[in-house]
Amino acid sequence: MVVKINENYLKLKSSYLFVEVARREAEFIKQNPDANVIKMGIGDVTKPLVPSVVKAFSEAVEEMGNADTFMGYGPEQGYEFLAQAIKDDYKKYGVDIDTSEVFISDGAKCDTGNIQEIFGIDNKIAVTDPVYTVYVDTNVMAGRTGEMKDGVYEGLTYLKCNAENAFIPELPSEPVDIIYLCYPNNPTGTTLTKDQLKVFVDYAKENKAIILFDAAYEAFINEDNVPHSIYEIEGAKEVAIEFKSFSKTAGFTGTRCAYTVVPKQLVGYDSEGGEVEINPLWSRRQTTKFNGVSYPVQKAAEATYSEEGQKEIRQVIDYYMANAKIIRESLSDIGLEVYGGISSPYIWVKTPNNMDSWAFFDLLLNEANVIGTPGSGFGPSGEGYLRLTAFNTLENTKEAMDRISKLEF
Amino acid sequence: MVVKINENYLKLKSSYLFVEVARREAEFIKQNPDANVIKMGIGDVTKPLVPSVVKAFSEAVEEMGNADTFMGYGPEQGYEFLAQAIKDDYKKYGVDIDTSEVFISDGAKCDTGNIQEIFGIDNKIAVTDPVYTVYVDTNVMAGRTGEMKDGVYEGLTYLKCNAENAFIPELPSEPVDIIYLCYPNNPTGTTLTKDQLKVFVDYAKENKAIILFDAAYEAFINEDNVPHSIYEIEGAKEVAIEFKSFSKTAGFTGTRCAYTVVPKQLVGYDSEGGEVEINPLWSRRQTTKFNGVSYPVQKAAEATYSEEGQKEIRQVIDYYMANAKIIRESLSDIGLEVYGGISSPYIWVKTPNNMDSWAFFDLLLNEANVIGTPGSGFGPSGEGYLRLTAFNTLENTKEAMDRISKLEF
Numbered sequence: 009m010v011v012k013i014n015e016n017y018l019k020l021k022s023s024y025l026f027v028e029v030a031r032r033e034a035e036f037i038k039q040n041p042d043a044n045v046i047k048m049g050i051g052d053v054t055k056p057l058v059p060s061v062v063k064a065f066s067e068a069v070e071e072m073g074n075a076d077t078f079m080g081y082g083p084e085q086g087y088e089f090l091a092q093a094i095k096d097d098y099k100k101y102g103v104d105i106d107t108s109e110v111f112i113s114d115g116a117k118c119d120t121g122n123i124q125e126i127f128g129i130d131n132k133i134a135v136t137d138p139v140y141t142v143y144v145d146t147n148v149m150a151g152r153t154g155e156m157k158d159g160v161y162e163g164l165t166y167l168k169c170n171a172e173n174a175f176i177p178e179l180p181s182e183p184v185d186i187i188y189l190c191y192p193n194n195p196t197g198t199t200l201t202k203d204q205l206k207v208f209v210d211y212a213k214e215n216k217a218i219i220l221f222d223a224a225y226e227a228f229i230n231e232d233n234v235p236h237s238i239y240e241i242e243g244a245k246e247v248a249i250e251f252k253s254f255s256k257t258a259g260f261t262g263t264r265c266a267y268t269v270v271p272k273q274l275v276g277y278d279s280e281g282g283e284v285e286i287n288p289l290w291s292r293r294q295t296t297k298f299n300g301v302s303y304p305v306q307k308a309a310e311a312t313y314s315e316e317g318q319k320e321i322r323q324v325i326d327y328y329m330a331n332a333k334i335i336r337e338s339l340s341d342i343g344l345e346v347y348g349g350i351s352s353p354y355i356w357v358k359t360p361n362n363m364d365s366w367a368f369f370d371l372l373l374n375e376a377n378v379i380g381t382p383g384s385g386f387g388p389s390g391e392g393y394l395r396l397t398a399f400n401t402l403e404n405t406k407e408a409m410d411r412i413s414k415l416e417f
Numbered sequence: 418m419v420v421k422i423n424e425n426y427l428k429l430k431s432s433y434l435f436v437e438v439a440r441r442e443a444e445f446i447k448q449n450p451d452a453n454v455i456k457m458g459i460g461d462v463t464k465p466l467v468p469s470v471v472k473a474f475s476e477a478v479e480e481m482g483n484a485d486t487f488m489g490y491g492p493e494q495g496y497e498f499l500a501q502a503i504k505d506d507y508k509k510y511g512v513d514i515d516t517s518e519v520f521i522s523d524g525a526k527c528d529t530g531n532i533q534e535i536f537g538i539d540n541k542i543a544v545t546d547p548v549y550t551v552y553v554d555t556n557v558m559a560g561r562t563g564e565m566k567d568g569v570y571e572g573l574t575y576l577k578c579n580a581e582n583a584f585i586p587e588l589p590s591e592p593v594d595i596i597y598l599c600y601p602n603n604p605t606g607t608t609l610t611k612d613q614l615k616v617f618v619d620y621a622k623e624n625k626a627i628i629l630f631d632a633a634y635e636a637f638i639n640e641d642n643v644p645h646s647i648y649e650i651e652g653a654k655e656v657a658i659e660f661k662s663f664s665k666t667a668g669f670t671g672t673r674c675a676y677t678v679v680p681k682q683l684v685g686y687d688s689e690g691g692e693v694e695i696n697p698l699w700s701r702r703q704t705t706k707f708n709g710v711s712y713p714v715q716k717a718a719e720a721t722y723s724e725e726g727q728k729e730i731r732q733v734i735d736y737y738m739a740n741a742k743i744i745r746e747s748l749s750d751i752g753l754e755v756y757g758g759i760s761s762p763y764i765w766v767k768t769p770n771n772m773d774s775w776a777f778f779d780l781l782l783n784e785a786n787v788i789g790t791p792g793s794g795f796g797p798s799g800e801g802y803l804r805l806t807a808f809n810t811l812e813n814t815k816e817a818m819d820r821i822s823k824l825e826f
Contacts, residue, residue: 010625011594012537013685013693017701024704052489062482065713066475072672073471079671080461114523114673114708121706125558128421145705149534185420216419262488262712263481264523276422284422292426295433296554297530299523303671304474305711 016151019161025141025385026050029369036373046408048335048396049379051194051354053259055327057308058320061258064311068304079303084295086112086267090306093313094267103239109269109287111294112309114301116224116253116266120188121146122297123220123249123268126289127276131185136177137166138195138386138393140222143188159388168389169196171358175347176204179211187212189238190222192229195386195395196356197348199234205241212247216277218286219248224266227257227325229351245271249286256353258312258321265301265309328353331405332398338409343417353398356383360417368394376411425560428570434550434794435459438778445782455817457744457805458788460603460763462668464736466717467729470667473720477713488712493704495521495676499715502722503676512648518678518696520703521718523710525633525662525675529597530555531706532629532658532677535698536685540594545586546575547604547795547802549631552597568797577798578605580767584756585613588620596621598647599631601638604795604804605765606757608643614650621656625686627695628657633675636666636734638760654680658695665762667721667730674710674718737762740814741807747818752826762807765792769826777803785820 029049037045057065071077085091091107098105113119121142133152135143137160144161147153154162165184167177175198180187189208191200212219221238229236238244250269254260270290275283301309311317332349339346345358357380359368365382372378372394383393398405438458446454466474480486494500500516507514522528530551533542542561544552546569553570556562563571574593576586584607589596598617600609621628630647638645647653659678663669679699684692710718720726741758748755754767766789768777774791781787781803792802807814 009541009592009594010686010690011627012540013687013695013698014535014537015687017535017698018687018693020701050490054484054487054489056484056487057481059482062478065478065481069471069474069478069713072466072474073468075463075465078463078465078668080463080668081459081670114711117708118706126423126426128423131421132418142705149702149705183418185418218420259487259489261490262709264708264711277419278422278424278427281419284427286422289422289426292429293558296551296558297527299526299673300671302523302673302711302714304478304713 014149016149019148019153019155020145021156025381029379029381032370032373033379043377045377045379046400046404047379048400048405048408049381051256051397051399052261053256053399054401055259055324057259057263058317058324060311060314060317060320061308065304065308068307072304082300082303082306084298084300085291086110086301087303087306090310093310097313098237098239101236101240103237105239105269106272109271111268111270111290112301112306113266113268113294113298114264116222116251116255117142119251119266119268120220120222122293123290124150124152126286126293127186132165132183134165134167134180134184134187136169136189136193137388138169138383138390139188140190140194141386143220166387166389169193169198170389171345171347176200179207183215185217186220187217188220188222190224192225192234192352193348193354194225195354195381195383195390197352197354198356199229199231199351201233202235202241205235205238209238209241209244209247213243217247218274218276219244220251221248222251224251224253225256225352226252227321228329228353230329231351234351239271246273249274254309254312257325258309259324260309263305263308265305327402328398331400331402334405334409335396335398338413342413349398355396355398357394357396359392359394362392365391365394371415372412375415376408378408378412423558425558428557428562428564429554430565434790438788438790441779441782442788452786454786454788455809455813456788457809457814457817458790460665460806460808461670462665462808463810464668464733466668466672467726467733469720469723469726469729470717474713474717477716481713491709491712491715493707493709494700495519495710496712496715499719502719506722507646507648510645510649512646514648514678515681518680520677520679520699521710521715522675522677522703522707523673525631525660525664526551528660528675528677529629529631531702532699533559533561535695535702536595541574541592543574543576543589543593543596545578545598545602546797547578547792547799548597549599549603550795552629575796575798578602578607579798580754580756585609588616592624594626595629596626597629597631599633601634601643601761602757602763603634604763604790604792604799606761606763607765608638608640608760610642611644611650614644614647618647618650618653618656622652626656627683627685629660630657631660633660633662634665634761635661636730637738637762639738640760643760648678654682656683658683663718663721666734667718668733669718672714672717674714736811737807740809740811743814743818744805744807747822751822758807764805764807766803766805768801768803771801774800774803780824781821784824785817787817787821
């Protein structure tokens with residue numbers, strides 16, 4: 009006997025997309041130390057926490073220093089005060105959830121990565137292509153795929169999204185049990201209307217499948233017919249888990265708070281076909297492997313729902329969305345095909361002249377000193393695209409667009 | 418096709434130990450609304466964060482509200498400033514680690530729960546008995562055990578620890594690949610000397626096994642020959658992962674910060690017997706499924722290592738350990754057998770007259786209005802014991818001991 013590693017890890021591609029981006033950036037800066045490089049690649053925010061949030065956060069830290077108000081272990085699922093604020097927020101969209109359906113965590117990345125643990129290893133998984141790589145990699149690690157061949161993992165179903173189908177994924181052509189959907193989409197910035205999303209909800213109901221719906225970018229929605237929650241679709245509570253985050257909504261990328269909604273109606277099946285409720289399974293997972301979010305962070309998150317907090321975070325989102333508009337319009341004006349950026353901080357740019365993603369990346373880096381993210385890093389259907397984000401400053405965004413506008417393709 | 422749940426979850430005992438404790442407590446209070454119940458059960462701290470920590474925590478929150486000092490996504494493995502402080506702290510015990518071997522997280526519960534993911538499903542696992550249930554449950558969930566029978570899971574190796582062997586576990590009689598050890602121990606409060614721990618390190622080296630060493634209670638050690646880190650044992654870096662936490666050390670149970678050390682020398686094996694380094698596997702796990710600890714929390718944790726911070730947290734630990742001494746001596750004085758409580762905040766009490774754990778729990782609750790934790794909840798070898806903790810106030814601890822001292826067994 010010797011200790012065996014989880015060999016599924018060996019199937020993973022060793023180099024992470026953003027590592028290669030950083031390597032090329034560093035190389036460029038080394039060669040061009042005076043270049044003013046503008047980063048529009050990684051989806052990190054730049055605006056600070058808003059005043060209401062800082063106030064609540066600070067006050068809670070003070071509480072932690074006082075014996076009368078000190079908080080030790082909290083509920084693994086999060087404090088009721090925050091779950092209640094989240095429940096109330098859902099009412100804006102006509103969605104009624106119970107606080108026992110809300111699981112507060114330290115990140116949607118963690119939750120979308122961990123959620124697969126409560127499902128059997130033999131489920132068939134579908135993801136959109138291109139895709140947020142966490143959905144794929146965590147299933148590879150768990151052993152739900154074979155090896156990678158030609159950029160795709162064996163055993164995984166990829167739902168193609170590109171300009172030809174207007175970024176609307178078709179239903180899986182082979183039966184699947186679990187479908188990951190992220191809308192507004194990362195990386196393409198595109199959305200689904202209620203009717204388009206309903207097609208997937210209906211599919212899941214018919215096929216006893218489950219949709220894992222990542223709504224991390226919900227706050228950026230500017231279109232009326234785009235749902236803020238999958239639960240706006242009739243019957244979705246029977247088939248969907250929803251993930252939301254304070255990261256992009258309220259600048260919590262370095263503060264860490266998110267939540268997952270697991271409806272009580274949602275069921276999976278045991279090997280004899282018996283129904284098993286999913287909510288207690290996730291609860292068991294979280295109570296066993298997680299110990300709750302830092303109390304001051306939960307108080308900070310609660311403050312985003314105050315009247316003042318809502319106003320303040322709205323201003324920040326509007327700031328980023330003004331950048332998105334500038335990017336979209338500037339690139340359209342010079343004849344590039346652009347997608348997203350209307351209800352999303354991401355703009356998905358078709359490369360000119362059928363250039364491949366990395367060639368366009370290199371061109372923007374070398375000629376305009378602007379960093380994007382090569383679309384091919386998000387999956388084979390991302391080839392020929394590049395992602396730009398609206399999270400930089402207004403000044404840098406304008407400067408980047410000026411430089412790109414002067415290029416000749 | 419239908420969505421299948423992870424059926425391993427169905428093997429878990431549905432009622433968690435502390436849920437049943439809380440149920441009996443609530444029932445008692447309902448019947449005796451005027452009783453002054455003293456809780457010495459759950460291992461949560463009661464003292465607030467110390468001033469140095471509150472100061473650093475508050476300042477970092479202010480930084481988050483300022484555009485010039487705002488922090489977005491940090492490294493998933495934690496900031497270098499905290500890893501460096503941890504590295505320096507290890508020098509106290511003559512242990513040299515590299516910051517790339519330190520992985521900062523939001524809890525030792527999370528890390529000891531998640532670590533098994535990077536190992537193959539067919540490893541043979543050993544735990545001490547009694548045991549911190551997270552080690553067991555997370556392996557059950559992953560499918561490394563059969564069903565539970567007579568209080569033990571099939572396929573798991575239990576290393577008995579009780580008064581007969583002075584709580585020194587014997588080496589596994591059947592070969593195992595992974596051994597969980599927690600010293601100072603939760604729940605028994607007992608320790609291993611360097612020589613006793615070396616026996617396990619030597620076993621692991623000979624058998625190409627790995628030790629998962631939970632040192633969450635290291636700060637409570639008061640004995641010279643008890644190692645603060647498994648890496649004080651020669652060769653341990655080749656066979657051990659170590660988990661440490663700010664929870665009990667610095668009152669971070671509600672603040673959330675911990676870390677795991679994965680030495681570069683540590684290897685596991687693929688199915689063809691090839692060596693695979695463990696450090697990059699854990700790094701890959703953390704970068705894929707985790708997004709780092711809240712920046713202000715990491716600054717708060719760093720402050721525990723300042724001169725002032727060390728002095729302040731030492732005072733808090735001394736306070737709890739004075740309680741431990743009172744508990745040990747009071748119970749010894751009335752003829753009870755007590756273990757632990759010297760280098761640990763936990764006191765493990767042998768029930769009088771061969772009473773079972775729950776009977777003794779009920780007796781203390783009904784007759785002294787004191788809540789402990791029944792030892793049987795930690796595994797079959799915990800039967801006939803009860804755990805008390807030193808984390809209550811001095812006043813409550815004295816009052817509880819006064820009441821128990823008046824009982825007749």
